[in-house]
Amino acid sequence: MKAINIDGTIKVYNSLKSFGGALGLQYSSDSDLQALGFYNVVTPTTKESQELGSIEWDADNTVFTYPVQNKTFSQSVSELKTKKIQNLKSIYSRKLGETDWVIIRAQEGIVAPQATLDVRADLRTECASKESEINALTTKASIVDYQLVTFR
Numbered sequence: 001m002k003a004i005n006i007d008g009t010i011k012v013y014n015s016l017k018s019f020g021g022a023l024g025l026q027y028s029s030d031s032d033l034q035a036l037g038f039y040n041v042v043t044p045t046t047k048e049s050q051e052l053g054s055i056e057w058d059a060d061n062t063v064f065t066y067p068v069q070n071k072t073f074s075q076s077v078s079e080l081k082t083k084k085i086q087n088l089k090s091i092y093s094r095k096l097g098e099t100d101w102v103i104i105r106a107q108e109g110i111v112a113p114q115a116t117l118d119v120r121a122d123l124r125t126e127c128a129s130k131e132s133e134i135n136a137l138t139t140k141a142s143i144v145d146y147q148l149v150t151f152r
Contacts, residue, residue: 001043002039002041005037005057010056010064016028016038039064040063041063042058042065043065049140049144050071051069053067073140077139080140080143081137084134084144084148088127088149092126095123095151096123099119099120102116126149133146
């Protein structure tokens with residue numbers, strides 16, 4: 001991706017074919033493109049609690065880039081924790097649901113394999129541990145950025 005500053009307005013191009021296809025700019029070297037004012041665009045990675053600002057020129061690195069800005073959240077720390085914990089419990093509930101049929105059969109007299117019971121106990125322990133971790137967080141950003149487990 002390349003960009004150029006034209007009269008104070010930065011224009012980004014995914015492909016220079018759309019800018020100057022007839023001119024063959026897409027085949028030009030980086031140094032030739034820089035001589036024309038086209039520079040690479042760097043898109044920083046962000047966390048869930050961040051967003052990208054408007055593209056700007058980074059003279060130190062001679063690239064166009066987007067500043068990373070912190071998001072503002074209208075929910076309170078408590079509300080964010082509640083939502084995160086609800087999502088956590090939903091994920092673990094689905095995982096436990098995969099073996100619910102074994103437990104139902106056990107209630108009907110068919111012995112549940114100990115390995116299944118152990119896995120279920122481990123899942124409940126893991127979920128409780130993660131819930132404690134979430135409850136220990138103190139900032140909105142840390143709550144939003146907390147990565148919940150995802151099972152395959």
